[in-house]
Amino acid sequence: MSLMNNLSTSMISSSSSTFFAPTSFNSSRTQSVSVPLKSINIVKCVATPQEQQNAYKTKVSRNANIAKLQAGYLFPEVARRRAAHLLKYPNAQVISLGIGDTTEPIPDVITSAMAKRSHALSTLEGYSGYGAEQGEKALRAALASTFYRNLGIEDDDIFVSDGAKCDISRLQVVFGSNVTMAVQDPSYPAYVDSSVIMGQTGQFQKDVEKYGNIEYMRCTPENGFFPDLSKVARTDIIFFCSPNNPTGAAATREQLTRLVKFAKDNGSIIVYDSAYAMYMSDDNPRSIFEIPGAKEVAIETASFSKYAGFTGVRLGWTVIPKQLLFSDGFPVAKDFNRIVCTCFNGASNIAQAGGLACLSSEGLEAMQEVIGFYKENTKIIVETFNSLGFKVYGGKNAPYVWVHFPGRSSWDVFSEILEKTHIVTTPGSGFGPGGEGFIRVSAFGHRENVLEACRRFKQLYN
C-alpha cells in the first residue's frame, strides 16, 4: 500500500484562521486551512504583457534596487508552491511545517487584557489616541525589567514595535544605502532582502547565489554554526540571529564574546536578533547585552510572536543603548527615534496591553507553557529524523529542526517531501547558499499534525 493511499481526503488544518486570503501577488502566508479550490488564485497577473504594451505608462523609473530582488520573498514562494500542490491534489491532507507560524491559542490571561483594553477604548476614561511612538511607558519598563535586569539597559533604550521584521527594515532606513553588511549564511531572509532594497548591495550573482557587496558568514556543522571570524571581512553592520533561524544553533557566551570583540575591533554595529531567546535550553546568553561592552556595538531586536502566539497580533521591540554611537559620536538611538516618529506611529495600543499582560507573572508562566508545547513538538521531530539516520541540527534551543540531505538540492528535497507526503517544509537554500542541502522543519503546529507528519516522514524515508 503506497503512502498516498494512506492519506485520507479531508484536510488537516494547522491553523484555524478563517481569514485566509487568496494569494494575489503571490502573497499570502502558508496556512493549512480548508479553502475551496476556486478561491485559490495562484498566479494573479496584474496585467498581461500584451495589455502592458498598449497601456499608459508613467515616466517614473522603477527603483533599480527593488528590481535586484530575486523571484520572491522566500515564504510567499513556499506558499505559492503549496497552492500549486493543492491544485494538483485538491483533497490532499496538507500539513504545514514550513513558515514558522504559531498555531496554538493565546493564553486567556493575555487575550483578556486585550479585550479589556478594547472595551476601555469605548469609555471617556479608557480612551487613548496617539501613543508615544516608542511605546507605552509601562510596557517599556516591563520589558527592561523582564529581559534586561542588571544589564544596564534602561526603559528609554527600548522601542516597542509591531514586530522584529518591521524594525529590521526601519533599522535599514536608519543606516541608509552607504553601509556594508554581513549576515550569517544561512539566515532569515529579511536581513539580506532589506539590505538589497536600501541599495547597500550589488546585483544578485547567480553562479554563487549571493548578492554583491554582502559578506556571507558561512555557518556549517563543521564550525558549529558559528562563523570563522578570522575569515570575515570588516563590514559596518553585522546581522546575527541567535538562536538562529533556520539552523536552530545558539551561540555560546564565549562565541558571543568573540563576536563583540570582533565588532569592537572593526567599529561595526551588530544587529542581534533574539526572537527565539526564550526557546533556549542550554545555558547560553539570552541577550547580547549579557556580554560586557556589547552596549557600545550592538542593537537587539525581539518579538512576542513566537512566545505568545502574536504573529497576527503584531508586537515586538528593539533595544538601542544610548552608548551606541556613529563615527561622529551621534547616538544611533536618536536617529532610530527620528525614523520611528516619522515613519511609524507606534504599535497598536491593544497589542501593547497584551504585551504588558505577557510580562505579568501569570503571563510569563502562560508563555512558558506555550513555548514548552512547541519544544515538545521539536523533540518529536528531532527524534523522528534521528531514528531515520539523518544528521539533525537545531531543535534544542529553537523551534526549528535543520535536517541535512548531503549532496541534494534543498528545493528538490522540499518538492519530494511535498509531493510524497503533502508536508510543507522550507528549503534550506532559501536562507542563503549555505543552506543548500538542508531543509528546515518548523515545530509550530498542532500536536496531532506533528505526529502525523512524523509518521509520513518515517514512511517516506524508512
Add this chain to the structure above:
Amino acid sequence: MSLMNNLSTSMISSSSSTFFAPTSFNSSRTQSVSVPLKSINIVKCVATPQEQQNAYKTKVSRNANIAKLQAGYLFPEVARRRAAHLLKYPNAQVISLGIGDTTEPIPDVITSAMAKRSHALSTLEGYSGYGAEQGEKALRAALASTFYRNLGIEDDDIFVSDGAKCDISRLQVVFGSNVTMAVQDPSYPAYVDSSVIMGQTGQFQKDVEKYGNIEYMRCTPENGFFPDLSKVARTDIIFFCSPNNPTGAAATREQLTRLVKFAKDNGSIIVYDSAYAMYMSDDNPRSIFEIPGAKEVAIETASFSKYAGFTGVRLGWTVIPKQLLFSDGFPVAKDFNRIVCTCFNGASNIAQAGGLACLSSEGLEAMQEVIGFYKENTKIIVETFNSLGFKVYGGKNAPYVWVHFPGRSSWDVFSEILEKTHIVTTPGSGFGPGGEGFIRVSAFGHRENVLEACRRFKQLYN
C-alpha cells in the same frame, strides 16, 4: 482681571489616556493629561558632549540624509514646547488643539468586535497567526465596496496597513532615492521628511526654508489653496492631500481633473492622501479615483484614525490600481506588495476586526456620529475666529481651522497663544514656508475644552 487669573489651577484633559510616556528623545505626542511634573523629562540627552568625546565610537558613518532633517518632526517639537510650558506653569489648565489627536471614545460596536476577536484568539477555532500581509480578504472587500464602489477599484488593489503615515514611508521605499517629488505648500510634514530620509532631496536651505530638489506647490488664499499648475515643474511623484492638512481646503472635481491631466501629461504619480475624506461637506470627490483616468497615475492612502478614533489602534489602507505602471511597464503595485511582504507583516488582526466592524452599516453610522461631533467643534472654532475679525479658512471639509495672522511669524503666534491662554495650537510654518503667518487649530477635543478654548481666544483677541 487678567486672563491668567481667570484660569483655574486644575488641568483640563483633552485626552484621557493613562499611558502618557515621558518625552524621552523629545518624542511623545501632545496629550493633555494630568502628569506629575517630575515625570516630564523634556530634554533627555543621550550623552553629554563631554561623555561623547571620550566614549567609544563605531566606525559606521551616520546616514547623511537623516542628518539633513531639521530639528525635529513638527509634532514632537510642539510637544516639547508644551512640556516646557508646563514646567513654567505647573498648574496651568492646558488645552491641546495642536496635534490632530482624536479624543472621543470609539463606538461600542467597533470595540466590541475587537474584544470579541481578542477573546477568539484564545480558542482553537478563533486563533490565527500570520495573516496576509496585504490585509484580511473580508476587510479588503469591505473597503472596496464602501469607498470605491463603481470606481473600478478591486479588492486586490487595496493594501491594509497600520496607518497612512506608515504607508507613506513604505511608498517612499518603493520609489527609492532617484525620484523627484512635489508637495503642496503647506502640507503634512511626513511627505517631505520621508523624502529627505530616502535621499530624494538636497540640503535644507535656511533662507527659503525649503529642501533642495523638492517642488513646493504654493497653496494660498489667493489661489483657493489649489496650486497654479502652470508654474509647477514636472516631478516623478506629486503628494496631494485633500481635504488638506493643515489648510482644510478640499479640491473640487474640476481641480482634481486638472491635477490628473497634469500628472498624465508629465508621466507623474500622484500620491493622494484622503485621510479626511469623510469630513467633506461640499460636493467634492471623496476619492481621486472618481476622476477618469486617475487609476493610471494615482495611488490613494487613507486611514481609520480620524473616522473611528483609531489613532492609537492603528489601521489604514492604500490603493494602488493594477493599471499604474512604471516607465518600463512594471506594475507599481507589485513592488509595493514586495515591500509590504518584506518590511511589514500586516496590521494587527484585532485592529482589522475593528476595521471590519467600522464598515458594517451600524459601524458606518457610528463613525458618522463621531465625525459629526468633531465637525460641530470645527464650526464653533470657525465662528469664534470669524467673530474676532480673523480671516479663517478650512473647517467646512476638514477638522482643521486655518487662521491667518498676516505679517506675523507662526511660531510667535503659537507662543503668544500658549503663553497667554495655555492653548496648544500648531504653527503654520511647521507645514512648510507657505504656512508662515497662519496657525492650525485642530477640532479634536472634548466639547467643554473647545468651548473653554474659544472663550480664551475671545479674551485674548477681543
